[in-house]
């Protein structure tokens with residue numbers, strides 16, 4: 053009896069903590085099949101996503117995106133963070149039976165990339181190929197289960213951006229004007245002087261913004277002020293966590309200004325339709341990657357085809373520094389083009405080193421490859437999900453990393469796995485010889501685990517990833533306690549069998 057129940061628990065742990073999936077794949081030689089059974093308890097609050105249905109082929113897919121990463125430099129742990137979180141969410145949705153389209157990719161145009169390529173003595177084209185590949189390699193090393201990888205230099209993307217631009221133009225939302233302002237090349241954004249530090253330093257990159265004056269094409273963002281206000285009022289879950297919604301609402305309230313969506317001085321970009329002297333602003337271009345990623349490679353690329361393959365996105369996961377682009381500019385652009393808005397934008401916090409955002413421009417990064425080589429993929433994935441409350445900033449410390457991984461993965465999960473699998477191997481030829489579901493009926497541990505499984509499900513749905521990890525550890529602890537109490541090893545010694 054003890055044995056059967058503990059094997060079920062162990063399955064549950066692997067299934068419920070998608071961040072530990074590689075661990076799960078290592079025990080797949082066992083002859084029992086993991087089962088996922090979530091109890092339904094509608095009285096326990098409303099989850100953000102509708103996840104109960106199993107996929108019957110007609111159901112809307114769960115479309116989840118990470119930002120498209122700039123290819124100015126190779127990825128660091130800060131860039132990997134969003135993708136690890138997205139991967140855990142994608143795996144969770146798949147476990148619920150949803151068809152998931154998990155989109156990631158690279159943002160390859162603009163001044164920042166062209167300058168980085170030049171500094172490497174390379175062409176933008178070769179530079180982008182190299183760094184984009186480094187992202188793919190890292191996702192492989194981190195066991196990231198993405199479905200689509202879009203590059204903004206893909207020809208299908210370029211075609212869709214041009215079509216989208218033409219729609220917005222036809223809707224009367226693009227006009228030409230002069231612009232003068234302070235530009236942060238690292239953010240690829242004109243800044244308001246009031247938001248800058250001393251000497252016009254950008255608050256994120258701590259580098260001076262440069263004065264720019266250009267004749268550009270503008271997007272009439274101000275026209276969408278009211279519609280955006282209404283959208284957020286009607287749908288407060290659109291921006292999460294809720295404290296970020298307040299931030300977005302106050303930006304909108306303070307008055308939206310039209311923004312420039314072309315560059316006269318940047319060659320490395322998609323040319324403006326009917327004006328080859330300007331290229332499309334890198335953000336206007338990159339946001340459309342979320343749609344062009346959906347486009348089927350076999351078909352003639354087109355906006356409608358891409359949209360009908362899964363748009364709107366269920367969830368955009370982003371860092372808090374790019375919230376304005378996703379929660380203000382992007383919805384307005386979509387409204388202008390007559391397309392649906394994504395269901396939710398979640399802005400997480402930063403991984404920091406000594407309180408400062410980890411990033412290439414500050415030179416304080418942590419190399420994910422070094423961590424993976426030293427500690428293994430599961431440990432890296434688990435640590436960042438568990439340690440950083442999703443939404444808030446989190447500081448990295450190697451001491452903490454080692455302590456958490458030892459306590460949670462080695463002593464709790466590892467111990468439970470070794471005890472259950474070891475006993476099964478030694479005494480039962482690694483098989484379950486009885487029906488574990490029937491045998492566990494009425495057992496207190498089973499009831500407890502079912503309750504915890506339900507709790508973890510709600511936490512995953514609410515994107516409380518750290519709490520979900522905690523609940524999974526509760527299941528592990530309950531399993532270990534049960535083993536201690538029942539001591540099945542002595543039952544075996546006394547000549548007992550698997551039940």
Ligand code: MSP
Pocket residue numbers: 118119120121122129130131133134159338339340341370371372373374401402403404409410411
């Ligand atoms: N290219 C744009 C996104 C375009 S999406 C259509 C961009 N790229 S980025 O490479 O600079 O950043 C990508 C994501 O990585 C952002 O969400 C950013 O917040 C995140 N991170 C970069 N450094 C980070 C940390 N130190 N910590 C957590 N996330 C961080 O912005």
